[in-house]
Amino acid sequence: MEIEITKISPSPRNPRKTFSEEDLAELAQNIRNQGLLQPITVRPIGKTYEIVCGERRYRACKLNAEEDKKKKATIACFVKDMTDEEAFEAMITENLQRKDVDPIEEAFAFGELINSGKSIDEVAARFGKTKRFVQERVKLNTLISPLKELTTSGNIPIAGAFMLAKLTEDLQKAYYENIKNRYGDMSELTIEVREINGWISREFMRLESAPFLEYDEEDETKPPTEEWNTCFEKCANCCMNTGNSGCLFYSMKEDHRCTDRKCFEKKAAAYWFNKIEQFGERITKEGDAVQVGNVVIVDGGDEQYGYDNVKRIRKALLQMIRDKGYMIAKPDAFDGQCKYYGDDERIPKLLKQEKVIECITLGTSWGINVDSCYYYVKGQQGADPDEDPTAREARELADKYDKLLNKMNDNANEELRKWCMEKQYSERKGKLADKEELFFWCFVVLNAGSEIIRESGATEYCDQEKIIAYVKNNLTEENMVRWQRAFINKICYEKATYNKLAQRAMRECFRIAYPKPFEEMAKKYADQFEKRSEKIKLRLEEIGYNVKGKKITGES
Numbered sequence: 090m091e092i093e094i095t096k097i098s099p100s101p102r103n104p105r106k107t108f109s110e111e112d113l114a115e116l117a118q119n120i121r122n123q124g125l126l127q128p129i130t131v132r133p134i135g136k137t138y139e140i141v142c143g144e145r146r147y148r149a150c151k152l153n154a155e156e157d158k159k160k161k162a163t164i165a166c167f168v169k170d171m172t173d174e175e176a177f178e179a180m181i182t183e184n185l186q187r188k189d190v191d192p193i194e195e196a197f198a199f200g201e202l203i204n205s206g207k208s209i210d211e212v213a214a215r216f217g218k219t220k221r222f223v224q225e226r227v228k229l230n231t232l233i234s235p236l237k238e239l240t241t242s243g244n245i246p247i248a249g250a251f252m253l254a255k256l257t258e259d260l261q262k263a264y265y266e267n268i269k270n271r272y273g274d275m276s277e278l279t280i281e282v283r284e285i286n287g288w289i290s291r292e293f294m295r296l297e298s299a300p301f302l303e304y305d306e307e308d309e310t311k312p313p314t315e316e317w318n319t320c321f322e323k324c325a326n327c328c329m330n331t332g333n334s335g336c337l338f339y340s341m342k343e344d345h346r347c348t349d350r351k352c353f354e355k356k357a358a359a360y361w362f363n364k365i366e367q368f369g370e371r372i373t374k375e376g377d378a379v380q381v382g383n384v385v386i387v388d389g390g391d392e393q394y395g396y397d398n399v400k401r402i403r404k405a406l407l408q409m410i411r412d413k414g415y416m417i418a419k420p421d422a423f424d425g426q427c428k429y430y431g432d433d434e435r436i437p438k439l440l441k442q443e444k445v446i447e448c449i450t451l452g453t454s455w456g457i458n459v460d461s462c463y464y465y466v467k468g469q470q471g472a473d474p475d476e477d478p479t480a481r482e483a484r485e486l487a488d489k490y491d492k493l494l495n496k497m498n499d500n501a502n503e504e505l506r507k508w509c510m511e512k513q514y515s516e517r518k519g520k521l522a523d524k525e526e527l528f529f530w531c532f533v534v535l536n537a538g539s540e541i542i543r544e545s546g547a548t549e550y551c552d553q554e555k556i557i558a559y560v561k562n563n564l565t566e567e568n569m570v571r572w573q574r575a576f577i578n579k580i581c582y583e584k585a586t587y588n589k590l591a592q593r594a595m596r597e598c599f600r601i602a603y604p605k606p607f608e609e610m611a612k613k614y615a616d617q618f619e620k621r622s623e624k625i626k627l628r629l630e631e632i633g634y635n636v637k638g639k640k641i642t643g644e645s
Contacts, residue, residue, distance in 0.1 A: 090128075091163040094154050097131060097138045097147060102177050104198040105184045107191060107241055108148060111624065116149040125150065128165035132176055141169065141176050142183040174205065185216055192247050193237045196229035203227065228254045233261045244275050249285040257349055260292060271587065284586060293331065293346035294353045294398075296324055300457070301360035321356050354398060357457070358405035364459040365410065365449055372449070373416045381440055386410060387448045387464065389420045402457055418448075423464035431461060439463070530560045530572065537575035 129143025140147055147164065154162030171179065181198040184190060202212050213223045232240065232254050240250040253261055267288065272278055296302060302324065303314050315323055324330055324345075329352065332345035347353040365372070365386065373385045390403055410417055420426070427445050429435050439445040445463040452458035508514070521529065534541055535556060545559035546552070577598060584591040600607045626636060633641050 090166050090168055092131070092138060092166045092168075094147070094151055094162045094164055096136075097129075097140060097164065097166070099144050099147070100139050100141070100176065100180060102173075102201075103140070103144055103180050103184070104194050104201065105144065105180075105191075106194060108145060113145070113149050113152060116145065117152040120146075120149055121153055125165050128167050130167045130169060130179070132169055132171045138166070138168070139176070141171060141179050177201070177205075191241055192226065192250070193229055193232075193241050196226045199223050199227050200230045225251055230254075231258075233258060233265065235265050236261055239275065239280075242276075244278055245280055245285070246282055249280060249282045252282070252285055252289055255348055256289070256292075257351070260348075260350065263292070264288060289348075290346065292350070293348055294350065296330065296332075296345040296347055299324070299347070299353070299357065301356050318356070318360075320359065321352070350398075354402050355405065357402045358409060361402075361406050361451070361457055361459050362409045365415075368449060368461075371447075374414050375411075375416045377416065379416075379446060381443050381446065384447045384449055384461070385418050385464075386415055386451070387418050387420055387423075388451050390451065390453060396455060399456060403451065406451065406457065420464070422467075423448075424467045425465050427463040427465055429463065431463075436463060527557070527560060527564075530564060530569065531556050533572050533576050534560055536579060537572050538579045541572060541575050 125146060127143070127146070129146050130141040131138040132141055150162065150164045181202060185195060185198055199212055203209065207215075209220055209223050209227075212218075213220045229237070229240070229250055232250065236245065236250065236253055239245040240247065245253070253264060256264070264285075268275065268280065301315060301318065303316065315321075324347065327333065327347075327349075329347055329349040330345055331348060368384050371383045373379055373383045377383075379385055388403075388407065407417065423446070427436075427439070429439070431447075436445070440447070440463075443466060445465055448462055448464050450458075450460050450462055452460075534545065546555045577594060581591050581595045581598070585595055622636075629636060630641075635641055
């Protein structure tokens with residue numbers, strides 16, 4: 090049946106939302122040359138018709154109609170009476186059977202079927218997919234719109250989209266802002282899965298270091314527990330734990346990270362507050378007098394400094410403390426922290442003489458830790474009744490000596506830092522002295538990646554003695570080559586997304602190290618580029634320009 094194009098309209102429920110203009114133009118040309126080989130399927134809606142199957146063919150015919158305005162354009166149609174549900178299922182079936190189905194549109198279609206009452210098993214069986222395939226696709230519906238668009242355009246690979254879909258909306262927005270700020274125009278960019286995984290791993294919180302997971306010190310084989318926790322879902326069972334979503338976060342399956350930052354931080358604040366509450370009725374309330382036998386909460390954190398996540402947890406913790414009506418004191422309300430701890434026999438005597446007050450400290454701006462200690466009442470620091478006067482004087486002088494030594498070291502280091510800028514150290518002639526060579530290799534090792542650092546027994550914050558000992562004991566030709574390559578590898582990994590030298594280093598070094606895989610990889614991208622750029626080059630030739638955007642002359 091021939092129906093006027095003006096009486097036909099696409100269905101707003103059609104899961105297919107993207108149509109390539111180039112492909113439509115090509116299809117329109119084929120229809121002009123050969124005619125419409127397969128009618129579209131429509132259903133009557135009052136005096137008009139709604140497309141059930143064949144919107145792409147409809148759009149191509151509409152393009153032809155717009156070019157030939159003299160003729161009243163019609164299109165061949167199969168007309169079927171269908172309910173909304175029947176029509177929708179027919180649209181989905183047609184779209185999901187395409188070879189080039191877009192994963193975002195596929196996710197939408199699967200999601201709509203599930204929302205209409207179909208089970209995941211039923212959807213999987215109907216389209217010949219595995220249950221896991223359908224589950225992963227449906228998860229893509231949680232992507233924010235900009236990330237869906239980048240997935241559809243191919244800028245974000247499907248494996249990376251699966252990872253991003255597992256994030257909270259706030260984290261997805263943060264990731265999008267990150268790549269937008271770094272890359273600007275992303276039309277020609279393909280973001281590697283490795284890069285997405287790296288960003289996610291940095292944003293997620295390591296559960297093994299979470300304060301609220303309590304480990305059995307006597308039996309390390311037992312899993313950590315959350316016995317204090319009665320309000321939150323256990324991390325071991327949580328779907329936001331990467332260990333429970335290995336198919337989406339395979340590289341993070343073993344180290345277990347939390348993908349919900351807000352929940353993690355809220356749980357951390359609640360855990361520390363639970364620790365404070367264990368002091369019970371002895372905690373001094375706001376407005377009460379400070380008395381020996383009670384405890385005072387002391388917060389020495391500085392809001393200007395510290396890690397952002399620590400700041401957020403501390404802010405939440407302090408609000409919980411205020412809401413409970415507890416007093417929060419600053420360290421300067423006292424005369425310094427007492428160096429003795431609760432098990433020291435001098436503490437009961439100092440408490441009896443009201444020289445010290447038991448306090449609950451909250452750690453520093455760089456890390457929270459609820460702990461019990463003692464602060465001197467104003468004017469009472471060092472007032473230990475049993476300490477020998479000469480010993481007390483010696484201790485005070487030793488403290489002054491240490492402070493003076495530290496100050497002189499700091500001053501000397503600052504002056505030497507100025508030498509780094511002012512003096513021409515790098516212009517010295519001759520070979521490196523033994524000490525110079527030793528520290529050169531120490532710095533290489535320190536910047537060669539976590540695996541090399543772990544071998545030394547040090548940490549990335551530089552345990553200088555272990556680093557120096559490791560280099561001294563292992564400075565062989567074989568190890569020097571290994572450290573150099575580890576150093577190159579780390580720099581390339583960290584800087585290659587924006588540094589041209591690192592990009593070139595990766596190509597040249599990996600071409601030498603892995604010639605066959607490199608050749609296969611290079612050919613893969615060369616073929617992709619050739620295929621995708623062919624139409625651009627043809628069009629440039631048609632209008633008389635080359636790929637540099639320069640006009641072609643008779644001489645060129």
